[in-house]
Amino acid sequence: MSEKKTVSVETLNEYKGRSLAQETWRRFLKNKGAIVGMAFMILLVILACSGDLIYDFQVDITGFSADLSESPSLDHLFGTDQLGRDIFARVIYGTRYSLIIGVGSVALGLVVGLITGSLAGFYGGFWDQLVMRANDILYSIPNIMLAVVIVQLLGKSIGSLLVALSISSATSFAKITRAAVMTIRGQEYVESAYAMGLPTWKIILKHIIPNCLSPIIVQVTLAIGSNIISASSLSFLGVGVPIPIPEWGTMLAEGRTYIVSEPWMCIFPGLAIMFTVLALNLMGDGLRDALDPKLKR
Amino acid sequence: MIRYVLKRLLFMIPTILLTSLIIFFAMKIAGGDPVKQILPENATVEQQENLREEMGLNDPLVVQYARYMAGLITGDMGESYVTGKDVLQTFMERLPMTLALGGSALIVACIISVPLGIYTALNQNTWKDTTGMVFALFGVSMPNFWLGLMLMLLFAVKWKLLPSQGAEGPEYLVLPALTVGLGLAALITRTTRSAMLDVIRQDYMTTAKAKGASHRRVIYYHGLKNAMIPIVTAIGMQFSLVMTGSALAEVVFSWPGIGRLVFESIDKRDEPMVTGAIILCCILMSIINLVVDLIYAFLDPRIKAQYSNKG
Numbered sequence: 227m228s229e230k231k232t233v234s235v236e237t238l239n240e241y242k243g244r245s246l247a248q249e250t251w252r253r254f255l256k257n258k259g260a261i262v263g264m265a266f267m268i269l270l271v272i273l274a275c276s277g278d279l280i281y282d283f284q285v286d287i288t289g290f291s292a293d294l295s296e297s298p299s300l301d302h303l304f305g306t307d308q309l310g311r312d313i314f315a316r317v318i319y320g321t322r323y324s325l326i327i328g329v330g331s332v333a334l335g336l337v338v339g340l341i342t343g344s345l346a347g348f349y350g351g352f353w354d355q356l357v358m359r360a361n362d363i364l365y366s367i368p369n370i371m372l373a374v375v376i377v378q379l380l381g382k383s384i385g386s387l388l389v390a391l392s393i394s395s396a397t398s399f400a401k402i403t404r405a406a407v408m409t410i411r412g413q414e415y416v417e418s419a420y421a422m423g424l425p426t427w428k429i430i431l432k433h434i435i436p437n438c439l440s441p442i443i444v445q446v447t448l449a450i451g452s453n454i455i456s457a458s459s460l461s462f463l464g465v466g467v468p469i470p471i472p473e474w475g476t477m478l479a480e481g482r483t484y485i486v487s488e489p490w491m492c493i494f495p496g497l498a499i500m501f502t503v504l505a506l507n508l509m510g511d512g513l514r515d516a517l518d519p520k521l522k523r
Numbered sequence: 524m525i526r527y528v529l530k531r532l533l534f535m536i537p538t539i540l541l542t543s544l545i546i547f548f549a550m551k552i553a554g555g556d557p558v559k560q561i562l563p564e565n566a567t568v569e570q571q572e573n574l575r576e577e578m579g580l581n582d583p584l585v586v587q588y589a590r591y592m593a594g595l596i597t598g599d600m601g602e603s604y605v606t607g608k609d610v611l612q613t614f615m616e617r618l619p620m621t622l623a624l625g626g627s628a629l630i631v632a633c634i635i636s637v638p639l640g641i642y643t644a645l646n647q648n649t650w651k652d653t654t655g656m657v658f659a660l661f662g663v664s665m666p667n668f669w670l671g672l673m674l675m676l677l678f679a680v681k682w683k684l685l686p687s688q689g690a691e692g693p694e695y696l697v698l699p700a701l702t703v704g705l706g707l708a709a710l711i712t713r714t715t716r717s718a719m720l721d722v723i724r725q726d727y728m729t730t731a732k733a734k735g736a737s738h739r740r741v742i743y744y745h746g747l748k749n750a751m752i753p754i755v756t757a758i759g760m761q762f763s764l765v766m767t768g769s770a771l772a773e774v775v776f777s778w779p780g781i782g783r784l785v786f787e788s789i790d791k792r793d794e795p796m797v798t799g800a801i802i803l804c805c806i807l808m809s810i811i812n813l814v815v816d817l818i819y820a821f822l823d824p825r826i827k828a829q830y831s832n833k834g
Contacts, residue, residue, distance in 0.1 A: 363541050366809045370767040371801045374789065375546055378553040378797075455666045459771055462668055463786050478669060482775070485672065486680050493676075496669035504664035 253516035260512020266505035274321035298490055305490040307481070313491060316472035317498045323473040324502065327388055328454040332446055334392035339399025340442075344430050346400065347407030357404070361397050369394045369456065377465045387466045391453045402445055406438030413437075440517035447510035451503040458499050474499050527830040528817065535809050543595070543802045547588050550798040557794060560604050595802070601795040603788075610799035614781065620690065621780035624699055624772065625765045629758070631704025632711055637754065639708075640715020641747065647720065655712065662709025668771040671702035675775065688777040699776045703768040707761055714757035718750040725749070752823050759815035763808065 244252070254260055298305040304313035346357035364372065373390035380386030410416065411434065419429050458475025460466035462482075467473040469480065474495040481491030558571045558580065575581055579590060594600055600610040643655035678698060679687030686695050722728065723746065731745045770782025777783070781800060788796035820827040 363538050363545075365763075366538055366812065367542055367546075367801075367805050368763045368766045368808055370770055371785070371804055374785070374797075375549045375553075375801065378789070379549045451664065458666055459668055459767070462666075463771065463774060465786075465789065475666075478672065482672065485676060489676050489680070492669075492672050496666060496672065499669065500661070500665045503666075504660065507660060507664050 250513075250516045254512055257512040257515060259508040260516075263505040263508030263512065266501065267509065270321055270502060270505070271325070273318050274325060277315070277318045277322070280315070280318070295484075295488055297488075304494040305488065307488065307491050308484065313477075313494050316477060317474070317494055319472045320474045320477060320495065320498065321502075323384065323467060323471065324454050324457065324499070327384060327391065327457045327467075327473075328450040331388045331391035331453045331457075332395050332449045334388065335395030335449070336399050336442070336446060338392070338396040339401075340403055340435065342396070343400035343403025344407050344434065347404040348411060348426070348430055348434070350408075354404070357400060361400060364393065364397050370459070373456070373460055374465050377460070382465065382468050384467055384471075387457055387460060390460070391456055394456075395449045395453060398449065399442065399445065402441050403435075403438060406441060407434055410434050410437050443517065444510055444514045447506055447513060451506035451510070454499060454503055454506075524820070524827065524831050528813075531813050531816070535813070538809060539802075539806055540592070542805045543592065544588065546798060546801050546805070547591060548584065550794055550801075551584055551587070557604055560792060600799040600802075603793050603796045605788075605791045605793045605796070610795055611803075613784065613796070614800055614803050617779060617781050617784050620778060621766075621769055621773070621782065623696065624703065624769045624778060624780055627696060627700040628703035628707060628765060628768065628772075631700055632707035633758070635704070635708040636711035637715050640712045640754075641719050641742065643712070644716045644719035644723065645742070656716070659709045659712045662705060663713070665706070665709075667702060667706040667768045668775050670705060671699070671772050671775040674698050674702055690778055695776075695778075699769075699772040699778050702772045702775070703765065706768055707765065710761060710764075711754065711757055715750070715754050718753040719746065721753075722746045722750045752819065755815075755818060755822060759812075759818070762811050762815065766804065766808070 295308050295310075296302055296306045302312050302314060304317060306312055342357045342360075346354040367375075372393065373387075376390035376393065377386050380389060407430075416429060416433055419433050424432075457466055458473070458478065461473050461475030462479045464479065467476050469476055477495040478492060481488070481495065485492050557578070558574050562570060562574060579587060582590075591601070598611055600614075602609055603613065606613070639655055639659075643652045646652045675687045675698060678685045685697050687698065689695055728741060728745055731741045736745070766782075769780060770785065772778065773780045773783040774786055781804065785797060785800045785804075787793075788800065820830055
């Protein structure tokens with residue numbers, strides 16, 4: 227059971243001055259894992275942006291340098307492949323694709339999920355039925371098959387992969403938003419906003435969505451991670467990013483053929499995916515604890 | 524209860540109709556000209572036209588869809604453009620391989636995750652808990668097919684303990700099942716731990732302890748039984764993931780299941796095979812989801828009562 231703690235007036239006053247966001251941020255900073263995750267993500271973004279400064283795209287990415295199939299060394303940190311492409315440089319370039327696909331698909335899914343989910347939760351009835359039945363149908367198609375169908379339809383490209391992944395994120399965002407909106411809809415402050423004559427869209431946007439943000443923010447961080455994994459899986463299966471592009475999954479698909487002679491081609495792109503997703507998961511867990519301290523154990 | 528099951532089965536019909544509609548049209552639009560695929564390159568325009576008429580490809584898409592669905596009900600889903608074999612039959616031949624992989628992966632996952640989840644929950648906030656949770660976190664963050672590649676690198680390439688490609692005996696199942704199972708285990712461990720933590724704090728646990736029940740009995744009889752519902756829910760929710768994981772593992776380890784069938788058929792632009800296999804997968808998923816929901820009813824009388832009232 228909790229011990230009795232005496233809190234001085236000064237500390238109380240200190241708490242008073244802070245907004246919810248500041249309070250969340252303070253709690254977030256206390257979580258070591260979350261800080262490590264965030265630091266890693268910042269480093270990754272910097273590396274992704276500065277790839278052009280360190281490496282020559284022509285030589286290191288498209289290949290034909292002098293060093294063919296070299297094992298990892300100081301010259302080539304992660305080794306080179308059968309075309310002399312530097313794996314480290316390709317992994318760094320791959321960061322861009324993975325981050326763009328991960329963040330982009332979640333952003334797209336978030337917009338669709340927020341709109342459909344709040345419609346369903348707020349109006350109920352017909353809208354609720356429509357959105358939830360559509361969700362049921364999408365849920366009965368295994369994610370990977372759905373993505374395959376969409377990529378087949380739109381052609382193999384980063385754009386269609388992005389759309390394919392955003393659909394499965396949209397369903398989970400719609401579900402979370404709907405549940406949150408349904409609980410908040412009945413609160414007194416929403417009623418009073420109605421009584422003051424605010425238009426419905428404004429009530430949803432200004433009063434309801436900000437109050438159901440915490441589960442959504444957590445889901446965003448976790449969804450970026452899982453979409454990065456899904457994107458690389460699809461690329462690995464040959465229905466994602468096409469082959470010469472240094473996306474992590476595509477690199478693994480290429481490396482798989484050489485797993486016996488050049489295992490480093492398989493090891494490093496996978497490690498890159500794992501640590502990126504790990505960092506995102508750490509951040510997500512940290513955010514969840516910071517946003518809702520009651521859940522913390 | 525029976526009414527509930529019937530209602531769910533009835534609801535499956537529009538779901539399957541709509542899903543197959545989406546998939547059928549998408550694949551029709553995406554697929555190339557099948558006539559050019561089937562006939563040799565030097566076929567005359569007349570030959571092509573004849574075949575097109577014969578296959579009904581000149582009819583409007585809606586008519587083609589109606590014909591396809593009529594075929595689906597009677598079990599005729601067309602023939603593969605590549606092998607000429609019946610689609611449904613090929614699917615059914617491959618299905619046991621995927622079920623074997625998925626089933627053994629689930630067993631692996633449960634054997635690892637449930638005890639580990641209980642253990643970490645009982646040792647909450649100690650180094651044992653932290654170690655367990657770090658492992659689970661790594662497991663969740665790892666792409667499953669990459670784990671498969673790494674297992675293959677270690678056990679098949681380096682130590683030469685297990686075969687890496689094909690399905691010629693039970694030993695061929697070990698690596699793919701471990702791959703899919705370990706990924707699932709990471710997820711289920713996290714759920715088991717938090718479900719157990721919820722249960723440990725309940726009053727009836729204290730009561731059981733106060734009555735002098737042994738530690739073992741309190742944890743497994745009073746605790747685990749009540750923690751089972753979120754755990755089974757978590758496992759049930761993972762079936763889509765089992766399918767995805769199996770598809771990837773099948774490709775990595777050349778395991779001749781449904782997943783590999785789909786991706787091989789995509790490579791060969793074998794449209795009836797891809798369409799048929801994906802539609803059948805969706806039907807399979809709907810059935811599995813229904814079965815999972817019914818299992819809850821058996822585990823928890825409260826849910827059963829809810830079904831009966833609604834039904």
